[in-house]
Amino acid sequence: MRTEPFLRSYCHCRDCRKQTGAPLMAFVAWRETEIAWFGTPKTFRSGGVERSFCEHCGSQIGYRDDLLPGDLYFALGFMDEPERYPPTLHAFEKRRLPFVHMDDGLPHLDGFSIERQPEQRN
Template sequence: MVDQDRIERGSCFCGKIVAHVRGEPFWINYDHDDDCRKALGSPLTVWIGYRQEQISFRENTPKTFSKTPGVLRTFCEKCGSSIGYVDEGLPAEYWLTIGFMDNPERFKPEMHAFWSMKLPWVEFADDLPRTPGYSRRRDPAIGDPSTRARERR
């Protein structure tokens, strides 16, 4: 059952950036790709997908940074907390990192994305689907992290 009245709150470490999110996320997944690993400083993350119109930032808005063509990452300029990203290959979507959410226990992942980039010592006992690349249909013209990884070597 979809709860259109659901409201979640997200905030950065220092509290400067606060967002309210209305409604259900459309997708939640583990992400093992190397670009996200570098950007977040973590072996993996969980991304929570919302439509951009579901998210409203209070008072302050996140700063942005882009190293990857088509991907614009957001963060707090004061404390450095990662907030999320938007991707030209996934129009009108905003992906929030689980670490930004005030109640992360409410967001259960549905799949593993970029399983092919999973670090060898990271283990999971779940039976969630695993895909070697993106977990959602994305415009291939924007690029792919597995291609970028080969270019860096």
């Protein structure tokens, strides 16, 4: 990456838990224009979100959200040096599983970590 991510977050929502198969997701986000791909990831599209995977090992790479055009969200566990991108907040705190305890002093939001564009209705 040529720049720093504009967002580094934990997410406790059900979609992220299901996507990762873990009790929460940690992710980093860059603008699409700041990313250079080496190859083309495999993708799966559902519900306004396109998820990408490594075609060799099946690892989750990340996702695009139709309501956040131009942004790419990468699973922190996919990164070669995840320690470079520590999360700075928690999203969907009210959906956090009761056995997950993280006393890290970060802000805890009740909803999304970033504002979405309004849905376009045709």
